[in-house]
Amino acid sequence: MANFYRHIIFLAAFMVFLLGTKAQLRISGTVYDITRIQPLPAVSIMSSSGTGTVTDSNGHYSLMVLPKDSIWFSYLNKSTPKYAVATIGNAGNFDISLHVPVTELREVRVLPRNYKMDSLQNRLDYAKVFDYRKPGLRINSAPYSGQPGVGLDLNELIGMFQFRKNKRMLAFQQRLITEEQEKYIDHRFTKALVRKITSASGKTQDDFMKRYRPSYEFVTSASDYDLAEYIKLAFENYEMRMKAF
DSSP states (O other): OHHHHHHHHHHHHHHHHHHHHHTOEEEEEEEEETTSSSBOSSOEEEETTSOEEEOOTTSEEEEEEOTTOEEEEEETTEEOOOEEGGGOSOGGGOOEEEOOOGGGSOOOOOOOSSHHHHHHHHHHHTHHHHTOOOOOOOEEOOTTTOOTTSEEOHHHHHHTTOHHHHHHHHHHHHHHHHHHHHHHHHHHSOHHHHHHHHOOOHHHHHHHHHHTOOOHHHHHHOOHHHHHHHHHHHHHHHHHHHHHO
């Protein structure tokens, strides 16, 4: 009789173990910085039942938990609030972003596709135009004496009176410079980047990018983090304005 009860207890414990194992589920996703562009490696993820893991070099993680568990994330000794597993809608794609100061983020080098090569080639193809300067009175060395300050550069003097040519060259030069600047803006202010930060697409994305296209001066001085923050804040302003109409 005692053996019978022992078998019953063992069987019950085994069934509880099996049920507990089957009840486990997998939480996975990606951890980003606050811009939701840059993935964060080495972020710790812990559950209230004691399981844990860390994000890989691409910010990805995967963790087995129980339905009653809560999970939280920790980076640079700073922890997030706890997230109840039962309230997580998409367990297979639970992405979060952490507010991390830009000075504490690892360096990321973004290699342009063909922009740099195209720009250099454009400069070579139109070197004469890019290097063009409006003619003016300039002192030239005398051809025989070798003494400076004794004559005028005749080519410069003749060029001063080629008004139409000068005007065309300056206009062409300005057009090339403007096109180069616009291409650089396009190179950094891309649809892929805007979609990543705002989730906007289609006509909404096109309208936003047209209205809030940044200036060349801003783009040349802004870091990746600055540009991402600009897009984020600008899109919030865009949505507010659209709702007001």
